[in-house]
Amino acid sequence: MNEFSIIDKYFSWNCDNSVRVGVGDDCAVIELDSEYQIVTSVDTLIEGVHFSSSNSAADIAYKSLSVNLSDLAAMGAIAKYFTLAISLPRVDEKWLSEFANSLKQIANKYNIDLVGGDTTKGHLSITINVTGFIERGKSLLRSGAKPGDLIFVSNNIGDAAYALRQKQRNEPATLSAMNRLNTPEPRLSLGRSLVGIANSCIDISDGLEQDLSHILNSSKVGARISTDRLPLSKEVSEYIESTGDWCIALAGGDDYELCFSVDKRNKKNVHQIESDLKIKLSEIGVITPNGGLIVDGFSADCSSYRHF
Amino acid sequence: MNEFSIIDKYFSWNCDNSVRVGVGDDCAVIELDSEYQIVTSVDTLIEGVHFSSSNSAADIAYKSLSVNLSDLAAMGAIAKYFTLAISLPRVDEKWLSEFANSLKQIANKYNIDLVGGDTTKGHLSITINVTGFIERGKSLLRSGAKPGDLIFVSNNIGDAAYALRQKQRNEPATLSAMNRLNTPEPRLSLGRSLVGIANSCIDISDGLEQDLSHILNSSKVGARISTDRLPLSKEVSEYIESTGDWCIALAGGDDYELCFSVDKRNKKNVHQIESDLKIKLSEIGVITPNGGLIVDGFSADCSSYRHF
Numbered sequence: 059m060n061e062f063s064i065i066d067k068y069f070s071w072n073c074d075n076s077v078r079v080g081v082g083d084d085c086a087v088i089e090l091d092s093e094y095q096i097v098t099s100v101d102t103l104i105e106g107v108h109f110s111s112s113n114s115a116a117d118i119a120y121k122s123l124s125v126n127l128s129d130l131a132a133m134g135a136i137a138k139y140f141t142l143a144i145s146l147p148r149v150d151e152k153w154l155s156e157f158a159n160s161l162k163q164i165a166n167k168y169n170i171d172l173v174g175g176d177t178t179k180g181h182l183s184i185t186i187n188v189t190g191f192i193e194r195g196k197s198l199l200r201s202g203a204k205p206g207d208l209i210f211v212s213n214n215i216g217d218a219a220y221a222l223r224q225k226q227r228n229e230p231a232t233l234s235a236m237n238r239l240n241t242p243e244p245r246l247s248l249g250r251s252l253v254g255i256a257n258s259c260i261d262i263s264d265g266l267e268q269d270l271s272h273i274l275n276s277s278k279v280g281a282r283i284s285t286d287r288l289p290l291s292k293e294v295s296e297y298i299e300s301t302g303d304w305c306i307a308l309a310g311g312d313d314y315e316l317c318f319s320v321d322k323r324n325k326k327n328v329h330q331i332e333s334d335l336k337i338k339l340s341e342i343g344v345i346t347p348n349g350g351l352i353v354d355g356f357s358a359d360c361s362s363y364r365h366f
Numbered sequence: 367m368n369e370f371s372i373i374d375k376y377f378s379w380n381c382d383n384s385v386r387v388g389v390g391d392d393c394a395v396i397e398l399d400s401e402y403q404i405v406t407s408v409d410t411l412i413e414g415v416h417f418s419s420s421n422s423a424a425d426i427a428y429k430s431l432s433v434n435l436s437d438l439a440a441m442g443a444i445a446k447y448f449t450l451a452i453s454l455p456r457v458d459e460k461w462l463s464e465f466a467n468s469l470k471q472i473a474n475k476y477n478i479d480l481v482g483g484d485t486t487k488g489h490l491s492i493t494i495n496v497t498g499f500i501e502r503g504k505s506l507l508r509s510g511a512k513p514g515d516l517i518f519v520s521n522n523i524g525d526a527a528y529a530l531r532q533k534q535r536n537e538p539a540t541l542s543a544m545n546r547l548n549t550p551e552p553r554l555s556l557g558r559s560l561v562g563i564a565n566s567c568i569d570i571s572d573g574l575e576q577d578l579s580h581i582l583n584s585s586k587v588g589a590r591i592s593t594d595r596l597p598l599s600k601e602v603s604e605y606i607e608s609t610g611d612w613c614i615a616l617a618g619g620d621d622y623e624l625c626f627s628v629d630k631r632n633k634k635n636v637h638q639i640e641s642d643l644k645i646k647l648s649e650i651g652v653i654t655p656n657g658g659l660i661v662d663g664f665s666a667d668c669s670s671y672r673h674f
Binding site for chain 2: 101192276
């Protein structure tokens with residue numbers, strides 16, 4: 059099977075109305091209303107680095123698109139379309155079919171169209187470039203945090219790193235924690251709801267400390283957060299209690315939750331969003347004029363903490 | 367050096383006015399005027415498949431962007447921005463610096479901005495996703511060829527395949543042929559000039575027969591072309607004369623010239639473009655109502671011809 063037949067067979071499905079030409083010409087053509095701007099991001103996932111050879115094709119597809127959608131979520135954008143460049147060691151029709159079905163499923167779930175692709179022979183690697191639209195000038199940037207802003211985090215953090223730790227040690231983790239690692243949910247609805255509310259936003263892919271630090275550096279501010287306010291699942295909470303390893307929540311990556319800052323006058327809006335979207339939003343600290351990131355309750359250095 | 371510092375050091379440069387947020391946030395943000403549509407395409411180049419380990423970092427960068435720009439050219443689009451996903455076996459600062467400088471040079475030459483990237487550790491591979499803009503509904507598609515259309519090809523074809531053949535046999539080729547292989551020029555100005563003139567267009571990446579066949583299949587037409595009209599450089603012409611190997615011109619890929627069809631009433635416009643852009647445009651045949659692709663002057667089958 060050559061490149062053309064792989065794309066035709068597995069990666070051609072119907073696109074929404076804004077896609078004028080999809081897979082099958084030199085380029086795809088997409089319509090954009092004039093009140094919007096284009097928002098775009100690219101991420102590569104490589105076997106042995108971002109996922110292991112024991113991961114299913116379905117999970118690999120899910121995570122590959124999900125982590126890219128998470129970047130759109132962090133901008134407050136509406137997901138529109140993506141391109142897929144996939145490198146495969148061999149043509150395995152069962153694997154490809156499982157991969158394509160899962161990709162289609164998450165694409166449909168988040169209403170995003172596959173508009174172009176390239177397949178090559180090589181070590182298994184998936185590069186996805188996602189594009190979304192945002193109302194002009196409204197994107198949630200890393201650079202907008204202001205002193206006095208309250209810092210929030212969605213859902214729980216540390217579950218993905220905990221699940222990976224358990225997997226690497228052949229110790230049990232709950233299905234819920236494994237799902238957080240293998241099929242993370244991009245927070246697109248939350249990102250959209252934060253447009254006009256949040257002053258800054260980022261998705262937690264490299265760990266809370268590192269990603270929050272990106273906001274602090276871009277915004278030229280500091281922050282003070284507190285470990286006792288970090289939102290943790292029961293099993294991560296118990297693990298930290300028995301080991302003292304706060305780094306799993308502070309520096310464990312792959313959570314794909316949103317970390318954002320809001321002016322304190324918008325606190326009630328955050329509670330409204332929490333109730334509307336039925337997602338836990340925890341206030342973990344405050345933006346300070348300067349001084350870097352201070353973590354109350356844990357003073358050790360997590361900077362050498364790497365989950366892969 | 368980690369991913370952030372590689373991007374900061376090598377791949378952050380100034381963007382044009384339509385780029386509101388470049389490298390350094392979760393996504394890039396790009397402005398689009400309402401009279402345009404978005405045109406996008408992705409291509410991966412892998413060491414050992416699309417280029418060899420003897421290619422310079424500068425040539426690899428040049429070709430990686432060039433072959434993607436060629437897809438925009440084939441649509442008639444204005445190049446606007448691209449993302450880069452690069453996988454590297456190790457951080458070699460000399461190599462990276464040479465790669466980045468060359469990439470910047472071709473990006474500046476064709477007025478396209480780098481807006482996002484991802485670096486990973488792995489076998490050397492470069493995935494570029496280019497995006498351009500096109501006046502609404504004006505893109506040059508593969509599906510628009512009509513019976514009676516004249517078929518044209520830009521510049522010469524076969525040089526890249528000839529250069530590769532010589533290189534693989536350790537035989538000499540002219541610098542001009544080697545440049546066609548290693549640093550092909552995307553025909554962006556030609557593509558723009560063909561908007562409103564050509565009925566169909568494609569870039570020749572996989573070889574004339576195969577790429578013209580994409581037009582024929584998409585347009586549900588046939589074509590009759592003639593070997594004695596194929597535009598050839600002196601050295602490729604002499605090579606064919608001595609070997610009879612027409613497949614080098616018919617099926618040798620990597621030319622990145624444009625193949626397009628125009629209504630015969632537009633023939634004078636093609637000659638005007640030829641003179642304005644100072645690029646040779648050769649009439650090689652005609653679109654027929656059906657019957658697949660007929661090549662007068664050469665009856666052998668090039669379908670097994672693969673240059674890599």
